[in-house]
Amino acid sequence: AQSVTQPDIHITVSEGASLELRCNYSYGATPYLFWYVQSPGQGLQLLLKYFSGDTLVQGIKGFEAEFKRSQSSFNLRKPSVHWSDAAEYFCAVGAADSSYKLIFGSGTRLLVRP
């Protein structure tokens, strides 16, 4: 069965520091992968997606993610974190059927130190 693991429940970084959030997936074929962000009290917003092609994908708000098939990973990165990036981040994989369902990881909460 498909699954997504986000091993870090919380991460704290200082403003201006770089960020990497980890995501590992379980899926036999080439997956469709996503990162969503949820600001406090808000719904989820799509940051970026990977379907095929270039393994380094750019998203909104200066985020990028790299698909590594050999490691079954799709880690999210940002070179310099801003205080407004404090939020919860969810990695997701698209279900392997025609429903366009998403299977979400449990999320990583990012805290930003001034």
Add this chain to the structure above:
Amino acid sequence: NAGVTQTPKFRILKIGQSMTLQCTQDMNHNYMYWYRQDPGMGLKLIYYSVGAGITDKGEVPNGYNVSRSTTEDFPLRLELAAPSQTSVYFCASSPSSYEQYFGPGTRLTVT
């Protein structure tokens, strides 16, 4: 363009009461989804719909029902509310792709 709207934003129910969470989208999306979000658990799919008149169970459907009589609306019905249904509920829609658009959520407490 309102996107996906959900009502109410907050609700407190007593055990055994029933209620309907409303979800409406104005993007003419065929696909709609209901999720619940519990702390530390990510989002779990309750029900989904691939078009008007078609619904199917997700990962955690017990205690819930849905209907999809129009493209725009996808209400979620809770019958006989239980404390285990205390959660934040999100509705989402998709234009026949994996990119889902989420509503702001409904925070439900059952006591």
